[in-house]
Amino acid sequence: MSDAVSRFLHSWTRLRPDLDLSTVAAMGRVLRLAALMNNITEDGLAGAEVTRPEFEVLAALRRSPDGLRPRQLTRETIASGASTTKRLTRLESAGLITRTPLERDRREVQVRLTDRGRTLADTLFAAQLDREATVLAPLSTDEQAQLADLLARVLAPIDRA
Amino acid sequence: MSDAVSRFLHSWTRLRPDLDLSTVAAMGRVLRLAALMNNITEDGLAGAEVTRPEFEVLAALRRSPDGLRPRQLTRETIASGASTTKRLTRLESAGLITRTPLERDRREVQVRLTDRGRTLADTLFAAQLDREATVLAPLSTDEQAQLADLLARVLAPIDRA
DNA sequence: AAAAAGTAATTCACAAGTAAATTATATTAG
């Protein structure tokens, strides 16, 4: 395999034969694939009404029919609270979401997609699935499932709700 | 599996049974694991002399004994040129790297680790390997190799030098 | 050899992200 990580590994093995580099082969590639996929997504969203992080907020809301609170969005998108507030302010003034204070606890806010927000989320999500399918094309359906399973086992302990 | 992505998938399947969500199981987890691993790395580097992106520059330089040019660092770290310049300026004034104009083409610059930079890179890299090993612990050595192999095949077409 | 085109690094102007402080509300302890 001649990706950047295999060159990386080769250099390190020669320089530091004392180190156990076995994790780099897997984790280095996870990090690199994610960075490249994020670039591909951003290119695909060029000219769209929202950026990639904003799209991630829309996608999280799309699959929660009753909406979510900012705190949950922060966790789902792995961002800071401050950045969630900024994205919500931007999405609200673009007419893609609404924010309504909760009755039972007025510190909290319920965030919901507007109709326009839902339509946009659906359009962009379909395009995102296409981009992901293109990138994953080198693997068979079985292999993709195998990959998903291995990753799920790594994630389970560190990605608890 | 009860990670965030499996809940994500479950919701989407109910909402949009028309979509082919098979890619999300794998790619969604790649993106999520990378984001969580980056957080873990940043926590681990708290109090260190460099940030995670700066560490990535040091690591790329560490495995290139003759140094690299900014352009190559930009590609290796998947960043913008402007951001590479900023990081190099910062690392240079911290005494961790040197920048020397090349003889054969004076537009270019050779970036090299100082002794202190190399020592720091080695220390931080060893700690990074430990963190990665901890995260990957749910998988056997064989499974980690299998994961690496699947990812390498996805990366090969999109990660050419 | 001069002009035009191309390229590497940097600078500039601005956008996006975050930790820490603040505001508003709810919960717990005395």
Add this chain to the structure above:
DNA sequence: CTAATATAATTTACTTGTGAATTACTTTTT
């Protein structure tokens, strides 16, 4: 019940990242 503590969202002050313009060359064309 009041004071102290805790929590959610936001604001503030600042850091980091980036596209586009600039600078300093090098290469190609005529």
